[in-house]
Amino acid sequence: MTAQTSQTNRRPVILTGDRPTGPLHLGHFVGSLKSRVALQDSHEQYLLLADTQAMTDNAHDPDKVRRNVLEVALDYLAVGIDPAKTTITVQSHLPALAELTLMYLNFVTVARLERNPTIKEEIQARGFGRDIPAGFLCYPASQAADITGFKAEVVPVGEDQAPLIEQTNEIVRRINHQVGRDVLPECKAMIPQFGRLPGVDGKAKMSKSMGNAIALGAAPEQIKAAVHSMYTDPNHLRVSDPGQVEGNVVFTYLDAFDPNTEEVQALKEHYQRGGLGDMVLKRRIEGVLQDMLAPIRERREALAKDPDYVFDILRQGTAKARELTQQTLEEVRDALGMFSFESRR
């Protein structure tokens, strides 16, 4: 908390969000949703349904993006995001963000965008090669517009996304330097405490497209099947064999979700000694996940029956965000000395 915020008792502004390209899953829950539910009490929190950004690599399938705006909003509300405390907003309906993006593109060079390690890696991971959509190369400027448009001071990001924060602050510093005052605040990255949740198959990242995810709205039998397929210790062939805990997805999940850490510790020791079968552990984690996901699924299903209610929340959040981001746009334009019908300097 900066000196200013403690003086005025203003809560720091935090911006986060998701590309609506699929329903959220346990990986999102561990990596961000849980902490967002906590942060909405201590921060002025904005959640951005980043459908404009999702278009940078889904322009061929806008329908997928559109459908998932509602799906992700349902996930937010189901896990306990409270629209009275958190503003949920739809990026494509905030024109000031598009205008700020275009402006910021003039304050960053192509060479700088290409050097961004996140962009470099994602270009490789997505196999774009040289035929990368221009919008994809430009999306750090779009993120800078998001962050500064809301005047966010804190931005929760994965460790691999820290360069995007640095890119944003470079643009902020360049504009502040040019206008001779701090029209935009710099922001800080907030790196999550619990890292990435592996997929049920043991791969480093849980991802819907890789088929190793458990969706937040998963049905009981889907949870059961996913747990059944969980990666354990491939060398633990007989119950009596000693088993390995590290890299064993069941234990990673028990660490992440089982509230009884002492029993989990005892189970780990038993497994390492030998004499504890995988099925016992899988039944335990399945019970934990079923208990945790049942109320989320129920809330999600109830909300899904009342889309008008959810759309109203998005509409209200977007109206509030529209005003805020428009205000920022006007401040930046005014500071830069751009054309305005109102002030005819």
Add this chain to the structure above:
Amino acid sequence: MTAQTSQTNRRPVILTGDRPTGPLHLGHFVGSLKSRVALQDSHEQYLLLADTQAMTDNAHDPDKVRRNVLEVALDYLAVGIDPAKTTITVQSHLPALAELTLMYLNFVTVARLERNPTIKEEIQARGFGRDIPAGFLCYPASQAADITGFKAEVVPVGEDQAPLIEQTNEIVRRINHQVGRDVLPECKAMIPQFGRLPGVDGKAKMSKSMGNAIALGAAPEQIKAAVHSMYTDPNHLRVSDPGQVEGNVVFTYLDAFDPNTEEVQALKEHYQRGGLGDMVLKRRIEGVLQDMLAPIRERREALAKDPDYVFDILRQGTAKARELTQQTLEEVRDALGMFSFESRR
């Protein structure tokens, strides 16, 4: 004119405009302003004060762009652009164009933008090297947004800008193909009949920054001085010498502006035979230019005393354009199937 336009008696939509980076000059008058005054009777004409685009290479000096929005508007009105026939509008106050630009950036690759010969040449001419602002690389997408945002069917461009029209139509075809119908019209380039007016120094292009221009609002003594410095035939040393007409700026200007083509033809022959001094010719072209520019200057000065009137014209034109471009944005989004609060498919 397409079959459709002749059937409905609708006037074809034409979009043109200028980057407001300096007052307009005789080069603009010959190359575009004169034909715009004629076209406003046969076309539904929109003039875009492209201040957003001007920022792509003037981000360090937004004040220059801002000041020149009014200057260029004064030039338009002074030469006879009639706000009752032509809609004059300010690009930075049309958020739908920014939103369309960001969308189109997803339908064009970086490699394609880099291959654009206009961009290639301008990068070289402006000395950007590898440190080109990202906004500058992206400006063909911004032009595509302008053209399609107004659903322009005809776009007057210099011969060197024809590739930008092709780039726009590529984006249009890609989107129309994806949505399975013609949501956006393709556009046609209109190449001006009279080519480029050379600078008074004989260089191919008249340009304020090169100091070889005569501004439309130039004072009589500025016109006199510019004509005095005009490039003629450097080998025409004595009045009795035969002189060369080709490349002789005075004759180029007489061809462009002197209403009496027969007398100009006689002067050319006399000059080629020998016995006609440069000063006689310069006095003639000075008289022609003074006569032509005096009423333009007077209208310009009168309008400059009433900026409220000019701002009202821009405000009204921009309000009309805002509605039109917003409508296009919504049609494109709807066709692509993007998120909307209104239609919840």
